[in-house]
Amino acid sequence: MIHDNLLFTKALPIITEIKKAGYEAYFVGGCVRDALLNKEINDVDLATSAFPAEIKAIFSKTIDVGIEHGTVMVLRNDETYEVTTFRTESTYQDFRRPDQVVFVRSLKEDLKRRDFTVNALAMTEDGEIIDYFDGVNDLTNGLIKAVGSPKERFFEDALRMMRGVRFVSQLDFNMDSETKKAIFLHRALLAKIAVERIQVEFMKLLLGEGRQKGLNLFIESALYSYCPGLAEYQKELLYFASLKNDQNHKLPSPVAAWTLLLFTLEKHEEDVDSFLRAWKCSKKMIQQVKIALKALTLRVKQPLDPLLLYQSGYAIILEVEELLLFLDKPADLTRLEELLNQLPIKDKKEMTVSGFDLVAYFNKSPGKWLGEALDKIEIAIVLGDVANEKEVILSWLSEANEIKK
16 A cells, blocks of 8 residues: 555655654544555655654754644655654643644654544555554444543544544535534534634535535534625525535536535625625635526526626636536536637737727727727627627717717
């Protein structure tokens, strides 16, 4: 398993150097889980019995990325590796952060503080799995189960409740009954967690293979009541959860996920700003979702036309067409490609006339009329009502009596 994955093999020299210095070092967490599930691995996490100062003494190039929590970034051959010291944590006053982090030499103590058994796995450089909490068995059985006491894990970090539901969706697993019960009992703790952190888990939930399972658990546990703008929408969320969910109907992106959710909640373009700002989404995300929601709302009522494609952009319309399938509406990808190829222009900058041309031709001072005229020209070109040629456009404007000289 180690030698079948380039990320593992590249990191092996780091483990070798740490062990040569007399310390333990392992691959840990999600990379081990995903390797056992034959899933794609995006990065590897390394844990060690060496303390941060000892790691810095072993390697010549390091960066203190989170040294107070035991993490040192090691630079080697233009690659970076985060190496974290085994640690245990004290009491948690705010259900988010430990009062104190204590570095330890014991791998078991380190794995004991992790959230779920499937994430509390370690692997040696030889590919041997170290499993103190029966995580491999839970992987085999498709089960998300808290390490030790679920209540303790959730009181340490209440976000773990959302993470658990997210893993149900992401891995298409079920949740252990005691872990589920603890979420039901302690769900109100989620109110203590920053929205930015909740948003990350919520989006991963929506994009998961087991979205329906994850959403149903999210609703059943009433975690949704502690998320921005969702408390009054149980019925709509249940409908959202019921929409097609299989390998052929995974939501393709965060923009698509937010758009379909807002459509299901019967939100309008003007509602997007306040809703997504409450979720701490970026301005870029808000703008893209606005465009996509407007396009989806139109698209469920009418065929795709060149103006909708032009104003929304190909990338967004492609996702809107895919979203139609979730709503049992026919997508028309063939027509989309045809319209794209037929568009006379794909951007306003491609117009052969400018504001300067109109001012000179009509001998008028710039004003409101100028922007309105350029907008009319743009739409006319896209719809094929006028060719994108300067003289043709100016003549068309004059003959239509749109602007008086």
